[in-house]
Amino acid sequence: MLVSKVAIVTGSSRGIGRGIALSLAGVGYSLVINYAGNASAAASTVEACLVAAKENGYEIDAISVRADIGDATAREYLLQETRNHFGRLDLLVNNAGITSIGRADLLDATEEAFDTLMGVNLKGPFFLSQAAARWMIDETSKDQTLHPKIVTISSISGYTVSVNRGDYCMAKAALGMMTKLFAVRLAEHGINVYEICPGIIASDMTAPVKEKYDRLIGDGLTPIRRWGLPEDVGQAVVAIADDQFRFSTGEVFNVDGGFHIRQL
Numbered sequence: 515m516l517v518s519k520v521a522i523v524t525g526s527s528r529g530i531g532r533g534i535a536l537s538l539a540g541v542g543y544s545l546v547i548n549y550a551g552n553a554s555a556a557a558s559t560v561e562a563c564l565v566a567a568k569e570n571g572y573e574i575d576a577i578s579v580r581a582d583i584g585d586a587t588a589r590e591y592l593l594q595e596t597r598n599h600f601g602r603l604d605l606l607v608n609n610a611g612i613t614s615i616g617r618a619d620l621l622d623a624t625e626e627a628f629d630t631l632m633g634v635n636l637k638g639p640f641f642l643s644q645a646a647a648r649w650m651i652d653e654t655s656k657d658q659t660l661h662p663k664i665v666t667i668s669s670i671s672g673y674t675v676s677v678n679r680g681d682y683c684m685a686k687a688a689l690g691m692m693t694k695l696f697a698v699r700l701a702e703h704g705i706n707v708y709e710i711c712p713g714i715i716a717s718d719m720t721a722p723v724k725e726k727y728d729r730l731i732g733d734g735l736t737p738i739r740r741w742g743l744p745e746d747v748g749q750a751v752v753a754i755a756d757d758q759f760r761f762s763t764g765e766v767f768n769v770d771g772g773f774h775i776r777q778l
């Protein structure tokens with residue numbers, strides 16, 4: 515069995531998750547590439563991870579696992595596949611997420627869309643973290659040199675109002691509390707828990723609003739006047755995965771070009 519560290523990155527067939535997976539591969543992590551339905555994108559990410567690792571002198575393994583994070587049976591399957599293939603878990607990155615379905619105004623938003631979004635963006639990460647944490651506790655109880663970690667990708671939408679994406683904003687805000695809850699509960703087991711809060715990142719999710727954000731960024735919305743890239747988030751995950759923040763848990767890392775800074 516391969517001895518390299520193993521990470522599950524949810525929603526890593528495309529976008530930010532793919533950037534995270536590639537960055538982790540570049541420092542020698544073996545990877546579980548989770549996706550919802552786009553098998554060819556997932557296969558391409560697996561290939562790209564193997565190449566990224568090799569270019570940096572590492573031999574890793576990577577598999578893709580189709581599993582809807584909003585579905586309990588699928589989440590169990592994702593962990594079981596990881597167990598069967600790798601037998602260990604060093605890092606869970608809760609990245610998979612969907613945007614607000616239909617982007618309806620707060621006064622028109624439907625319960626159906628709300629439930630679907632909450633299932634993927636909040637319930638999924640919570641119960642996947644719970645199940646992964648149980649496995650990690652089992653690992654650390656047998657080998658106290660291990661320090662597995664959980665990283666959750668939230669969003670500036672967790673504290674920035676968009677009245678046509680209320681469900682998305684609320685789910686992202688709740689992920690901040692989720693991180694703190696698990697940080698406190700898991701500290702005694704040597705498991706640190708972090709939130710990464712990305713700003714505006716170029717991906718399929720933001721492609722439909724590209725022109726709007728081009729304009730806002732050009733007008734100085736962010737002190738660093740450019741779009742964020744998936745690898746910007748990936749490098750932040752690598753710093754955490756590399757154990758550079760051993761005495762920090764429940765911490766929020768803003769990867770947003772300075773968006774969060776209030777200005778007068």
Ligand code: NAP
Nearest residue numbers: 525527528529530550551552583610611669715717718719
């Ligand atoms: P994206 O380009 O739309 O990619 C979404 C990824 O998640 C794909 O790999 C997709 O798989 C997967 N996915 C979607 N629903 C899933 C489900 N139910 N179960 C498992 N996987 C699922 O999105 P992104 O921009 O990279 O966003 C990734 C995360 O970052 C999200 O949580 C998002 O809220 C957050 N975020 C994004 C931005 C931004 O500006 N882009 C900013 C802040 C935070 P398939 O390929 O199979 O569809």
